[in-house]
Amino acid sequence: MEGKWFAYMEKYDYENILFCQEKETGIKAVIAIHDTTLGPAVGGCRMWTYKHEDDAIEDALRLAKGMTYKYAAAGSNLGGGKTVIIGDPYKDKSEALFRMIGRFINRLGGRYITGADVGTNMQDMEYIRMETPHIVTLPESCGGAGDIAPYTALGTFQGIKASVNELYGSDSLKGKSILVQGLGKVGGNLVRLLVEEGANVIISDIYEELVLKYQEEYKLDSVESEKVYGTACDVYAPCALGGVVNDDTINKFKCSIIAGAANNQLQEEKHAEMLQNKGILYAPDYILNAGGTIFDTDRLGVLGVHNQDRAVKNVLKIYDTAKQVFKIAKEDKITTAQAADVYAERRIAELKKLKNI
Numbered sequence: 001m002e003g004k005w006f007a008y009m010e011k012y013d014y015e016n017i018l019f020c021q022e023k024e025t026g027i028k029a030v031i032a033i034h035d036t037t038l039g040p041a042v043g044g045c046r047m048w049t050y051k052h053e054d055d056a057i058e059d060a061l062r063l064a065k066g067m068t069y070k071y072a073a074a075g076s077n078l079g080g081g082k083t084v085i086i087g088d089p090y091k092d093k094s095e096a097l098f099r100m101i102g103r104f105i106n107r108l109g110g111r112y113i114t115g116a117d118v119g120t121n122m123q124d125m126e127y128i129r130m131e132t133p134h135i136v137t138l139p140e141s142c143g144g145a146g147d148i149a150p151y152t153a154l155g156t157f158q159g160i161k162a163s164v165n166e167l168y169g170s171d172s173l174k175g176k177s178i179l180v181q182g183l184g185k186v187g188g189n190l191v192r193l194l195v196e197e198g199a200n201v202i203i204s205d206i207y208e209e210l211v212l213k214y215q216e217e218y219k220l221d222s223v224e225s226e227k228v229y230g231t232a233c234d235v236y237a238p239c240a241l242g243g244v245v246n247d248d249t250i251n252k253f254k255c256s257i258i259a260g261a262a263n264n265q266l267q268e269e270k271h272a273e274m275l276q277n278k279g280i281l282y283a284p285d286y287i288l289n290a291g292g293t294i295f296d297t298d299r300l301g302v303l304g305v306h307n308q309d310r311a312v313k314n315v316l317k318i319y320d321t322a323k324q325v326f327k328i329a330k331e332d333k334i335t336t337a338q339a340a341d342v343y344a345e346r347r348i349a350e351l352k353k354l355k356n357i
């Protein structure tokens with residue numbers, strides 16, 4: 001095990017890992033900073049139980065790197081970071097714990113900015129805000145952008161249009177069958193946008209009440225959650241869990257496009273190539289689901305204040321970004337997932353040159 005983390009950091013070029021510990025509150029947390037070429041590292045604060053400490057460290061590092069790529073591709077002047085608190089979000093939370101995290105983050109002097117993630121919520125963010133201004137994902141009453149899911153949905157909607165354009169030569173969603181898996185904060189908003197655009201929306205959720213709610217409101221067809229992957233449709237939009245493109249599902253797909261908001265849709269890198277071989281266009285998840293973070297971090301931009309119009313305009317750019325990614329994939333003969341990474345890496349490399357001046 002000797003040298004493991006330094007070797008990992010070197011391999012993917014991480015800047016810092018900060019270990020945080022405090023006996024009274026029992027806090028154990030890891031703050032990972034991947035790359036601050038484009039600006040301060042931003043990434044949410046996750047609270048989760050991990051079997052081993054190493055799993056928590058690896059999660060923080062992996063997620064921080066993901067944020068670097070997400071912001072770089074989104075055109076934001078931000079880098080990637082992440083906080084992982086080791087603990088049970090249902091049992092171990094306290095005001096003191098989150099304020100302590102706030103103090104650790106504050107010591108970094110703005111090089112890392114946190115936000116909400118799996119296992120943390122707005123209340124936790126308010127506690128962190130009591131100790132540091134270096135935070136996004138706050139309610140409007142605390143100077144934040146409020147609920148960002150509608151903007152994640154808007155960005156995903158743009159990505160779906162770009163994908164449909166790529167395959168069918170037109171942006172129109174009229175009559176296109178689009179299966180939305182997951183009717184939560186993002187999926188619910190996405191359904192509304194798609195229906196308004198004249199798409200033939202099919203819905204699925206494990207919560208029957210949610211399905212009934214949207215069926216009643218929009219008169220939509222639904223499929224049971226086990227039948228999602230084998231349902232014929234133009235677009236399958238995963239908006240629930242990650243890992244939905246895997247060895248089991250890959251042979252069931254009867255869609256032409258996979259374009260949704262769920263994080264980490266591909267279980268492994270090889271699945272991108274497998275989709276390509278099946279002739280299914282995959283719109284990379286972190287390109288499509290960046291709308292919420294673009295909106296949320298708008299006030300971290302040049303002017304330092306949130307501007308609704310500018311933020312929305314930047315969310316709408318996801319259409320162009322997706323098209324650029326498809327273009328790179330074709331030109332470089334690589335998968336769209338690889339093309340998204342190339343797109344992000346090119347922007348970082350270009351702007352790194354600025355630092356020499």
Ligand code: NAD
Nearest residue numbers: 149152182184185186205206225239240261262263289292
């Ligand atoms: P959510 O918890 O509000 O909604 C998820 C929904 O998926 C729930 O209604 C749940 O019942 C349903 N679901 C779970 N398993 C399912 C299954 N097997 N089949 C069908 N439905 C199932 O979450 P959310 O905020 O809407 O996020 C959805 C996805 O988008 C997640 O992967 C999340 O990481 C990603 N994402 C969200 C945001 C955001 O702004 N909220 C931003 C970026 C990415």
